[in-house]
Amino acid sequence: MDIFDYKDENEYADRMKTGALLNPRIDSTFKALFTQDTQDSREALHAFLEAATNSKIETVELKPNDAPQLFDGQRRISYDILCTLDNGQHVNIEMQAFNQAYDYGARAEHQVSRLEISGLKKGDNWKKAPKVYQISVLDFVYKNDDEQKSLADTGINHFYMQTKAGRRLANLLNVIFIELPLVIKKEMSIKENTALENWAIFLKEADNPHKQDLIKELTKKEAGLMQAQKTLSSISANRDLWLEEYRYEVYERDRQSSIEAGEERGFKLGLQRGLEKGMQQGMQQGLITLARKYMAKGHTAEEAAEFAEIDVNLLK
DSSP states (O other): OOGGGSSSHHHHHGGGGGTOOOOTTSHHHHHHHHHOSSHHHHHHHHHHHHHHHTSOOSOEEEEOSBOOOOSTTOOOOBOSEEEEETTSOEEEEEEEOSOOSSOHHHHHHHHHHHHHHTSOOTTOOGGGOOOEEEEEEESSOSSOSHHHHHHOTTSEEEEOOBOTTOOBOOOOEEEEEEEGGGGGGGTTOTTTSOHHHHHHHHHHHTTOGGGHHHHHHHHHHOHHHHHHHHHHHHHTTOHHHHHHHHHHHHHHHHHHHHHHHHHHHHHHHHHHHOHHHHHHHHHHHHHHHHHHHHHHTTOOHHHHHHHHTSOGGGGO
């Protein structure tokens, strides 16, 4: 059923009474999956990080999610799940359920650079500069053009700084994209898959009632996935998370509708002013309209601008 097939948020939340599972691709559920104060949740996070960084990790410490602001007026960013590992490395894990109007790659690079600059203290040797990771789980294919298609065949891509010939720098800045729509081809090879590929399958299908046999196979193979499945079952009894999931999906559908409406207006405008410029103006106007809806519901201009990913000055 589509989100709008439900009468209201309470009818949607009543799904929990049927034994249905929350969608781990929704931001609030994804965060809850890895941040519960339980052994299962901690072990799931530990296993996921080892799979994503391809390294042995002794300890994981959760950190506050707001990045420090270095100067007045600097754009505020908030991480989804920010961790520090025993070796001093910093990791941010993000879930992005819907494609956005902005370039998600630019956002990921900005976030990983903000992680890096918070790692050194005055007087530290450059050798103390920590390795940092921005791990993004995307429920869409990033940049569906020919170049990216060749890169994204596996659905899991690790980006770092290097020359075209392959000469790398220090490998301090690491961005990992896990593109869930591309992992379907891995469902028939879970015994040969990497741990991270199996994590991707789990996150894509964990709440699918028609794929529970596959989920059982995965949890038998990977202990961390067993802990994740137990945690997902546990938090799926939390009504507040069901309400949050409903509101998030409605918000994103409204956002997409506003963008599409803006694109249509922009296309018409583009016939007169130049197609690309008109499309950009139309998309921006759609996001401004969406932000004003959230201001009408009581949010501040700053909050509404952050929701819509626009400059707050456009609302003044």
